[in-house]
Every structure is written in structure tokens, then in C-alpha cells.
Amino acid sequence: MSTVTTRPADTAAPLPEGLKQRRLPSWAPLGIAVVSVAAAVGAGMLFGLQSKVQWGLIAALLFVAVSFALASAVEGRRQAKDRLATSLVWVCFLLAVVPLASLIWTTVGQGSKVLDGYFLTHSMAGLLDIQPGGGIYHAIIGTLEQVGLATLIAAPIGLLTAIYLVEYGKGTLAKAVTFFVDVMTGIPSIVAGLFILSFWLLMLGFDYSGFAGAMSLAILMMPVVVRSTEEMLKLVPNELREASLALGVPKWRTITKVVLPTAVGGITTGLVLAVARIAGETAPILLLVYGAPYINNNPFEGAQSSLPLYVYQQYVNGNAASYDRAWAAALVLIIFVMLLNLVARGIAHWKAPKAGH
Amino acid sequence: MDTPSRSEHTPSPPDLVTPPGLTSPQTGLAAASAASGRARLGDRLFAGASKGSGILLLVIMAAIAVFLAVRATVAISANEGNFLTTFEWNANANPPVFGIAVLAYGTVVSSIIAMVIAVPVAVGIALFVSHYAPRRLAQPIAFVIDLLAAVPSIIYGLWGALFLVPHLTGLNLWLDEYLGWTVIFDKTNPAATPRSLFTVGILLAIMILPIITNVTREVFLQVPRAHEEAALALGATRWEVIRMSVLPFGRSGIISASMLGLGRALGETMAVATVLSASPVLTAHLLDAGGGTFAQNIASAFKEANDMGRDALIASGLVLFVITLLVNGAARLIIARHKEYSGANA
Numbered sequence: 001m002s003t004v005t006t007r008p009a010d011t012a013a014p015l016p017e018g019l020k021q022r023r024l025p026s027w028a029p030l031g032i033a034v035v036s037v038a039a040a041v042g043a044g045m046l047f048g049l050q051s052k053v054q055w056g057l058i059a060a061l062l063f064v065a066v067s068f069a070l071a072s073a074v075e076g077r078r079q080a081k082d083r084l085a086t087s088l089v090w091v092c093f094l095l096a097v098v099p100l101a102s103l104i105w106t107t108v109g110q111g112s113k114v115l116d117g118y119f120l121t122h123s124m125a126g127l128l129d130i131q132p133g134g135g136i137y138h139a140i141i142g143t144l145e146q147v148g149l150a151t152l153i154a155a156p157i158g159l160l161t162a163i164y165l166v167e168y169g170k171g172t173l174a175k176a177v178t179f180f181v182d183v184m185t186g187i188p189s190i191v192a193g194l195f196i197l198s199f200w201l202l203m204l205g206f207d208y209s210g211f212a213g214a215m216s217l218a219i220l221m222m223p224v225v226v227r228s229t230e231e232m233l234k235l236v237p238n239e240l241r242e243a244s245l246a247l248g249v250p251k252w253r254t255i256t257k258v259v260l261p262t263a264v265g266g267i268t269t270g271l272v273l274a275v276a277r278i279a280g281e282t283a284p285i286l287l288l289v290y291g292a293p294y295i296n297n298n299p300f301e302g303a304q305s306s307l308p309l310y311v312y313q314q315y316v317n318g319n320a321a322s323y324d325r326a327w328a329a330a331l332v333l334i335i336f337v338m339l340l341n342l343v344a345r346g347i348a349h350w351k352a353p354k355a356g357h
Numbered sequence: 358m359d360t361p362s363r364s365e366h367t368p369s370p371p372d373l374v375t376p377p378g379l380t381s382p383q384t385g386l387a388a389a390s391a392a393s394g395r396a397r398l399g400d401r402l403f404a405g406a407s408k409g410s411g412i413l414l415l416v417i418m419a420a421i422a423v424f425l426a427v428r429a430t431v432a433i434s435a436n437e438g439n440f441l442t443t444f445e446w447n448a449n450a451n452p453p454v455f456g457i458a459v460l461a462y463g464t465v466v467s468s469i470i471a472m473v474i475a476v477p478v479a480v481g482i483a484l485f486v487s488h489y490a491p492r493r494l495a496q497p498i499a500f501v502i503d504l505l506a507a508v509p510s511i512i513y514g515l516w517g518a519l520f521l522v523p524h525l526t527g528l529n530l531w532l533d534e535y536l537g538w539t540v541i542f543d544k545t546n547p548a549a550t551p552r553s554l555f556t557v558g559i560l561l562a563i564m565i566l567p568i569i570t571n572v573t574r575e576v577f578l579q580v581p582r583a584h585e586e587a588a589l590a591l592g593a594t595r596w597e598v599i600r601m602s603v604l605p606f607g608r609s610g611i612i613s614a615s616m617l618g619l620g621r622a623l624g625e626t627m628a629v630a631t632v633l634s635a636s637p638v639l640t641a642h643l644l645d646a647g648g649g650t651f652a653q654n655i656a657s658a659f660k661e662a663n664d665m666g667r668d669a670l671i672a673s674g675l676v677l678f679v680i681t682l683l684v685n686g687a688a689r690l691i692i693a694r695h696k697e698y699s700g701a702n703a
Contacts, residue, residue, distance in 0.1 A: 053528050078594055085596035089489050092481025093498075096570075099563045100505050103516045110519075157410045164407035177411040179689065180418050186617065186685035187421070187678070188624020190652045194674040195421040197667070198428045219417060226414070252403035273507075280509020283626040286656055308511040308627075315515055315631055323519065330512045341507050345500075 022074050029067060029087065036062035056098060060091045104334075111331025114324045120332075124293035129317040136329050138295040142210055142304035143336075146289070147279050149214035149299060150221055155271060157218075158225025165226070166233040167255055184223040192219040193284030201288070208290040210299030213306070216284035221274045228270025232263040265351020269344045276340035280333060282308035307333045421678065429672035435665060440672070445637045446654060448669030449662060455669050457676055459639050463554055463648040464677070467629065468622040470558025470643070471565060476615045478562070479569035484599060486570075487577040499574065506567035514631035517560040518552075522632060525551045525559070529644050544644040552634040555643040557650075560628050565618035572617060576610025577603055609691050616688030620681050626652035651677040 040059035044052075067087045072080035114132075122135035161181070165174055196216040200206050236259050244254040260267070285291075290303035291313055307329055314326035433440050435453055443456020482502070486495050529551045533544040584602035593601065604611075629650050635657060636647040649657075655670045662670060 053524055054531060057528075078597070082594035082596040085599065086489060089481045089485045092478045093485040093490075096478055096482050096563075096566055099521075100566075102520065103508070103513065103563075106516055106520050107512060157413060160407040160410035161414055164404075164411040168404055168407060169411070173408075173411065177414060179686075180415055182689040183682055183685045184414070184418060186620040186624075186681055186688075188626065188652055188681055190624065190626045190655050191421065191425070191674050191678045191681070194655065194671050195424055198424045198671055199420065202428065202667070203424070219421075222414060222417075250397075250400050252399045255403065276507055280507075280511065282509070282511040283652065283656055287659055308509055311511050311515060312627060312631070315518065326515055330515050333509055334512055337507055337509060338504060341504055 023079075024071060024074055024083075028070065029090075032067045032070065033063055036060075036066055056095075060095065063087055064091060107327060107331050107334055110324070110327035111329075113328065115328040115331055119325075119328055123295045125295070127293070129322055130319045132321040132324070134325060136307065136310055136325075136332060138292065139305040139307045139310040139329065140332075141295060141297060142289065142299075142306040143279060143308075145297075145299040146210045146214045146217060146285070146304070146306055147275055149211060150217035150278055151271070151275055153215065153218035154221035154225055154274070158222045158274075159229055159267070161222075161226045162229035162233060163255060165230050167251070167259070181223045181226045184219075185227065187220070188283075189216075189220055189281045190283035190287070192216040193287040195219070196284065197287050207301075208288060208303050209301055210289055210296075210304040212288040213285045213304070214299065216288055217278040217281060220281060220284070221278050224274040224277060225271060228273065229263075229267050232266030232270065233259060235266065236262045265347055268351070269348040272340050272344035272347065276337045276344070279340065280308050280337055282306075282312055285309045286312065307336070422675075425671055425675040425678060428668045429675045432665060432668035432672045436669070444639060446649075446658065446669075448658075448666040451665075453665050453669060457651070457673050459637050460649050460651045460654050460673060461676070462639050463633075464623055464650040464652075464680075466643065466648075467554045467557045467561060467650060468619055470555060471561035471622045472615060472619055474559065474562035475566050475569055475618060476611070479566050479614070479618070480573055480611060482566070482570045483573035483577055484603070486574050488595070488599060488603065499571075502567050502570050502574075506571060510564065510625060511627040511631075513560060513564050514628035517556070517628055518631040521560060522551060522556060525556055529553075529555075533644060540641055541643045543642050545640075545642055546645070549646050550634075551644060552632055552646045553644050554633070554648050557629050557633050558643075560632055561622045561625055564625065564628060565621050568621060569614045569618040572614035573607065573611055576607040576614070580606045609694070613688045613692045616684055616691070620684045620688065623684065624652055624677060624681050625650075626656050629653040630656040 037059045039062055040055050043058055044055040064084065064087050068080055068084045071083035075083070118133075119135040120140070121137050122133075123138035124134040125138075127134045161177065165178060168174075169177065193216045196212055196219075200212050200215065201208070206212065240258050240262060241254055244258045245251065249257070285306045286309055289306060289309065291305050291309050292303035293305070296302050296304045311326050311329045311333065314322040314329065432448070432453070436455060437452040438445070438454040438456050440456055442458050443454060444459050446455045446459075447453065448455040486498050486502075490498060529544060530547060532542040533547055536542040537544070580603050584606065585598050588598040588602050630653045633649065633653055634646045635649040635653060637649070638645075638647040640647065651673050655674055658666065658670060
């Protein structure tokens with residue numbers, strides 16, 4: 001009995017002086033942050049620095065310096081280094097969040113100015129650049145058709161390649177395909193555009209069209225589809241394949257009826273994310289689709305437009321009415337891409353493999 | 358010695374034949390072979406189609422190189438200037454005079470600025486998400502960073518040109534005044550709007566931040582718990598844990614993530630085309646407007662290009678293609694080597 005009662009008393013006893021460390025109070029980082037932001041605002045006003053970027057940088061530097069100095073005075077060198085790292089990491093995070101938040105904030109704020117039903121349902125036909133009004137109907141049509149065609153081309157090729165890599169691929173060919181799929185992911189979009197330009201337009205002699213743009217988008221989309229599908233197929237447990245093959249089911253039926261349905265959620269997610277990625281591509285569209293101001297429903301003939309290209313053209317026009325239209329189209333584009341991303345994540349969540357297989 | 362006697366006892370194959378009530382062996386075999394014939398055809402078609410798609414991808418990669426190279430040779434053989442050292446880009450003129458010196462310089466410099474800013478910050482954010490952020494915050498932050506990686510580059514470009522450029526004026530003046538002696542921060546015309554390589558570098562840094570962060574965070578999350586706990590048990594502070602176990606483990610991950618980011622920065626078109634005021638000058642003053650990059654030059658000069666102009670742009674695109682190919686290939690090789698030797702996968 002006596003041993004049981006003495007133990008807690010032992011640990012509760014005060015530590016010897018050498019093991020105790022003086023610590024800054026837990027509210028210290030917050031306090032230092034408030035003080036340094038206040039000091040930066042004060043300095044900014046005092047010296048008349050007009051750019052808020054500088055205010056932020058001064059606050060960040062002050063915060064890092066003050067917390068390091070305080071910690072090394074109170075807590076010692078090692079703890080001070082730890083504090084320094086912690087405050088640097090927080091500053092990094094805030095440094096990154098500020099521009100990204102500003103990007104979203106500006107786009108929403110500027111974009112909602114002219115965004116309304118009229119803007120969504122009218123084209124720019126017969127309108128001068130400097131006139132207000134007009135809309136993005138033709139660009140929405142173009143984006144949907146080009147992205148749709150690109151998906152029709154890239155999805156089957158990407159899926160089959162992934163199936164090859166996971167289910168069949170062995171040896172040099174599979175290794176080469178894997179490597180070049182990786183490398184292909186990094187092809188600049190403008191290079192894909194130049195390739196279709198030299199192949200489809202200059203060599204085969206076709207004219208600008210939505211389809212030409214769609215082909216270059218397909219090149220950008222293929223490696224993304226391959227990569228995501230491959231990852232998903234690898235997650236399918238081998239027992240499922242073996243069980244099916246053991247029942248005498250041919251390999252291709254096993255793949256189409258057992259492997260693909262098991263991975264369908266992840267594959268769809270990957271596809272939607274790939275679509276979201278190419279929907280915002282501007283450079284190849286600029287080279288291949290040309291950008292018509294009027295509605296052209298036929299992607300196989302004549303110039304079309306697309307949302308990202310529309311944003312660029314309106315920016316290049318360089319007047320107030322054009323800027324408003326550019327922001328509004330950018331907002332529509334961002335909403336479209338974000339919706340696709342959310343849908344993809346929703347599918348992934350909903351179709352996530354259930355536990356216990 | 359026992360073997361022969363045992364073989365005598367083993368039943369001969371006919372004993373195992375199905376009872377007479379079921380199908381005779383002959384028809385059963387025929388049906389099976391017909392079915393396997395169909396299956397084999399199906400299998401052959403499917404295997405062929407999937408292998409064909411893989412080969413098609415390789416063919417596309419090869420075709421990109423070949424077609425760009427063909428047009429590029431046309432342009433380069435007609436070029437009156439030196440393709441590598443000429444500053445100006447007069448590809449539409451007769452005779453055409455153009456060179457990639459300014460473009461190569463601008464591409465490399467803006468990408469270096471972007472990397473210098475983005476890599477440390479991205480590593481910081483990745484550490485923040487994986488080791489510093491409150492657990493409840495970490496997941497949403499990672500999700501938001503994922504979303505930001507999906508923002509189209511033209512929107513970064515629009516924001517950069519209409520919002521970032523005016524807001525950087527003050528910083529530019531300050532850099533010019535206090536760091537002007539370093540030459541690179543010396544601004545020749547302090548009143549000019551900062552549509553410079555420096556601004557482009559900052560914008561590219563913001564753009565590649567999400568990608569580098571995502572890849573680095575994935576690697577940091579794979580650090581074996583045992584390494585970190587061992588360091589903690591030795592009394593290490595959180596920073597010492599990171600320096601001793603997380604960073605060494607994640608080093609090759611950081612390198613490959615940075616190179617993926619570099620690949621994107623090198624090939625970025627629209628954000629540069631909107632922000633930079635291009636001109637054929639090559640200057641060490643990073644804050645001065647002017648210069649150009651491969652991708653920006655293609656996007657800006659394409660509309661006015663004649664046949665020769667287009668071929669010249671394709672030639673510059675080929676150079677860009679080769680550079681990004683090398684950078685991405687190197688990144689992938691580093692990742693592959695890391696996978697083979699990493700203890701985490703064992």
C-alpha cells in the first residue's frame with residue numbers, strides 16, 4: 001500500500017533546478033504577431049509606403065526577429081531555433097495564403113460586376129471592343145465542345161494505356177511507356193499546340209477549328225488520365241483478379257467486369273480532374289482555334305472561341321469595358337473548374353472502396 | 358525403392374472421368390475449346406488494343422519531336438541571324454533574322470526567381486500542413502491547396518497584370534533605392550510600371566507553389582513515425598525532429614517536386630504573356646521592363662506571324678520542348694531512384 005501512495009508523490013515533487021526550463025507563456029506567439037503587425041502598420045503609415053506588400057513583409061520580418069530574440073533570451077538557443085523554425089513556417093503559410101486569397105477575392109469582386117443572365121447568353125458578335133455589353137455564350141459553347149471532344153479522344157486511349165501498364169505491361173515497352181507518360185505530363189501546353197499546328201494545320205492543310213484545339217487538349221489530357229487510372233487499378237486487390245481467373249473467366253472479361261467496376265469511382269474522379277485541368281488551357285487554343293467573336297456551333301469547321309481565350313483577348317483589348325468582361329469570364333471559368341473539382345472529390349468520397357474487401 | 362510400387366497404386370486417368378450422367382468428355386472438350394477460342398480472340402483484341410494505346414502514346418511523343426524538328430529546320434536554314442545568339446526576333450522580315458538569346462535568358466531567369474521564392478515557401482507550407490498546423494486545420498488546408506493548383510493560368514495572368522503589377526510598384530522602388538547597388542535590383546527607369554522579369558518570377562512562384570507544396574507534403578507524410586519518435590525520445594525539439602528525420606527523408610522528394618515546378622514555370626505561357634512588356638533586350642537589371650520567354654514570345658508573336666514567322670516560333674518551341682523534357686526526365690529519374698532505395702516502402 002505504502003508504495004502505491006508514494007509514487008505519485010515522487011513525480012509531483014518539484015524537478016531539480018537543472019532540469020527545469022524557463023518557457024515563454026503560451027500566448028507569446030500571438031502577442032508578438034499582434035505587436036509586429038501593429039508596428040508594421042505604424043511604420044508603413046509613418047514612412048508613407050504605399051504598397052501593402054511592404055507592410056506585410058515588414059510585419060513578417062518583425063515577427064520572426066522578435067520571437068527569435070525573445071526566445072533566445074528566455075528559453076535558450078535550442079528552443080529559440082525551434083521558435084524560429086515555427087515562426088518561419090507560419091510566415092510561409094501566411095505569405096502563400098495572402099496572394100491566393102487576393103486572387104480569389106479580386107476575381108469574385110471584379111467578376112460579379114457584369115456577370116448576369118445577358119452576359120451568359122450573348123456573344124460578342126457586332127460589338128466593338130470598347131463598347132460595354134456583350135457576353136460569353138460563344139465561348140462557353142466553344143469550351144464545352146472542345147473539352148468534350150478532347151475527352152472523347154483522350155479518355156479511351158488513356159484508360160487502355162493504363163490497363164496495359166497495370167494488367168499486361170512487362171519489359172522494356174511498359175517501362176518506356178511509363179517513363180514517357182511521366183515526361184508527357186510536363187509538356188508545356190504551348191508545345192502541344194505547336195505540334196498540332198505543324199501537323200494538322202501546316203502539313204495536312206486543315207483550317208483553324210475547335211477540333212484542332214481539342215486534339216492538342218487531348219495530348220495534354222492523356223498522361224493525366226493514364227497516371228490517375230493506373231494508380232486506381234493498382235489499388236484493386238489481386239485476390240479479385242485471381243478469383244475471377246480461377247473461375248475460368250477470360251482475362252479481358254475479368255478486366256472489364258471485375259477490375260474496372262471495382263475502380264470506377266477513382267477512375268471517374270481522375271477523368272473529371274483531367275477535364276478540369278484542360279478546361280483552363282489557353283495557349284494551344286490561342287494557336288489553333290483563333291477566337292471568333294460570334295457563335296459557331298460546329299467544332300469541325302471555322303474559328304471558335306473558348307473561355308480562357310476570351311479572357312486573354314479581352315485583357316489584350318485593354319479598356320475598362322473589356323477588363324470587366326475579362327474578369328467576369330474569369331469568374332465563370334474559375335467556378336466551372338472548381339465545380340468540376342468538387343464533383344470529382346464528391347465522386348471519390350461517394351465511390352470510395354468500402355472497407356472489408 | 359518405394360517409388361515403383363507407389364506408381365502402381367496410383368489410379369489411371371480414365372478412372373477420373375465424369376460419371377455417365379454428365380456430358381461425355383468429347384463434347385465437353387469441344388465446347389471448352391470453342392469457348393476458349395472466343396476468349397482467346399477477345400483476349401487478343403483487348404490486349405492488342407491496350408498495347409496499341411501505349412504504343413500510340415510513344416508515337417505521339419516521337420511525332421511531337423519530329424514535326425517540330427522538321428518545321429524548325431526550315432526556319433533555321435532560312436535564318437540570316439545566329440539562332441542561338443541573335444537578340445531580335447524579326448522572323449517575318451525578308452530575309453528573316455531571329456535568335457533565342459533573349460528568350461532563353463528570360464525563361465531561365467524568371468524560372469530561377471520563381472524557384473528561389475517558391476521552393477523554401479512551399480517546403481514551409483508543406484511542413485506547416487504535415488507537422489505544425491492544428492490537426493483539424495491540416496485537412497482543409499491541404500484541400501484548398503489542391504483546389505488552388507487547379508486555378509487556370511490565364512486567371513493568374515489576369516490577376517498578375519491588373520492587380521499584382523500596380524501593387525508591386527512600391528516594393529520595386531524600395532528595392533531600387535536600398536538594394537540598387539547589387540545591379541540586379543537597379544532600376545534604370547524608376548517611374549516605369551514593373552512589368553519586368555522580376556514581377557514575372559514572383560507571379561510564377563505563386564503559380565507553382567501549390568504543385569511543389571502538394572508533392573512535398575505527400576513525401577513528408579510518408580516519413581516513418583519511428584524516425585520522428587526516436588528523435589523526440591532523445592529530447593529533440595520539433596525543429597530538430599524535422600531537421601534530423603523529416604528533411605533528410607524528404608530531400609529527394611523536395612528536389613523532384615521543385616523540378617516539376619520548374620518544368621511548369623519554364624513552359625508557362627499566359628501568365629507571362631499578360632504581365633511582361635516584352636522587348637528584345639537582355640539586361641541584368643531584373644526590375645527593368647523588357648525581355649521575353651519562349652512561351653510568351655510564341656503566344657504574343659503568333660497572330661502577326663507569316664509562314665516563316667510560324668516556323669521560327671516552332672523552332673523556339675522545339676528548344677522549349679527539349680528543355681522541359683530534360684528537366685522533367687531528371688525529376689522522374691530522381692523520384693524513381695528514391696522509390697527503389699527508400700526504406701519507407703520496405
